[in-house]
Amino acid sequence: MRITKVVLSLLLGTLLVSAFACSQEPSPTPTPTPVPTIAYNDMNTGGDAGNNMETAARISLTASGTGYLNEVPGDNQDYYTFNISAPGTINVSMTPSFGANFNLCLKNPTGTTVASSNRSGYEKESISYQVAETEYWFVGVDQEAGSGNYSLSISFNPIFQNDMNTGGDAGNTPETAASIALPATGTGYLDEAIVDSWDYYTFLITAPGTINVSMTPSFGANFDLYLEDPYGTTRASSTKAGYQPDTISYNNSTTGYWFVRVEQEAGSGNYSLSISFE
Numbered sequence: 001m002r003i004t005k006v007v008l009s010l011l012l013g014t015l016l017v018s019a020f021a022c023s024q025e026p027s028p029t030p031t032p033t034p035v036p037t038i039a040y041n042d043m044n045t046g047g048d049a050g051n052n053m054e055t056a057a058r059i060s061l062t063a064s065g066t067g068y069l070n071e072v073p074g075d076n077q078d079y080y081t082f083n084i085s086a087p088g089t090i091n092v093s094m095t096p097s098f099g100a101n102f103n104l105c106l107k108n109p110t111g112t113t114v115a116s117s118n119r120s121g122y123e124k125e126s127i128s129y130q131v132a133e134t135e136y137w138f139v140g141v142d143q144e145a146g147s148g149n150y151s152l153s154i155s156f157n158p159i160f161q162n163d164m165n166t167g168g169d170a171g172n173t174p175e176t177a178a179s180i181a182l183p184a185t186g187t188g189y190l191d192e193a194i195v196d197s198w199d200y201y202t203f204l205i206t207a208p209g210t211i212n213v214s215m216t217p218s219f220g221a222n223f224d225l226y227l228e229d230p231y232g233t234t235r236a237s238s239t240k241a242g243y244q245p246d247t248i249s250y251n252n253s254t255t256g257y258w259f260v261r262v263e264q265e266a267g268s269g270n271y272s273l274s275i276s277f278e
Contacts, residue, residue, distance in 0.1 A: 042067035049078035053138050056081040062155040069143040076143035081136050088158035092127040092139055100146035109135035132195045163188035170199035174259050177202040183276040190264040197264040208253040212276045216245040221267035230256030
């Protein structure tokens with residue numbers, strides 16, 4: 001009888017221990033380590049520059065600052081946009097942090113890449129590009145390898161023209177010709193890179209006489225000279241090769257507004273121009 005009680009006691013103890021073991025709380029799942037939040041302030045914009053042209057961060061010229069690219073969360077491109085209001089040269093430089101390889105590109109207002117710099121490693125990337133289109137342009141910083149900060153500098157050097165002391169660029173057509181009074185002497189500028197390949201000047205002739213025109217391009221350039229009557233017909237021209245002086249002397253009997261056209265044949269630079277009437 002005592003043996004039976006002992007066995008029952010042992011069995012009850014085993015059941016109690018099993019029940020206690022089953023009633024224990026399961027072990028908690030470890031909490032993952034939180035990913036640190038990146039406080040973006042790309043080029044002092046207060047946030048992350050967009051990954052495409054549509055979401056580009058707008059900045060002003062001249063701009064200098066830093067940005068951040070991180071391949072892990074998919075932030076592998078930064079785009080910036082700025083307004084160009086006159087012909088000139090865009091200068092861009094970008095240096096990635098040690099261990100990263102970022103590339104640099106410049107896009108025109110239509111989204112076409114017109115210049116890029118793709119050096120290996122964390123070398124400095126730089127672009128210098130002459131522009132004629134006055135609209136919003138774009139700079140892109142592209143993550144090639146690694147993550148980290150980069151320094152970015154964007155500047156613009158406008159081309160100030162004062163063709164024949166008119167305070168600006170002489171027009172490319174008779175309708176936009178710069179009006180001058182005779183006699184006139186001064187300088188002008190033509191540049192094939194910014195699509196400024198013609199300069200038109202117009203002046204009033206009120207009596208018959210001789211129109212004298214002389215033009216000398218700067219060294220290394222080849223510009224030609226044309227004289228057009230009030231109806232747009234070319235009456236005389238001078239198209240010497242190289243940077244030799246071009247001259248015209250034309251006996252005229254037609255009154256009205258005449259035109260002188262200086263045309264870029266090759267190269268870019270200044271020219272001297274003299275127009276008289278006798």
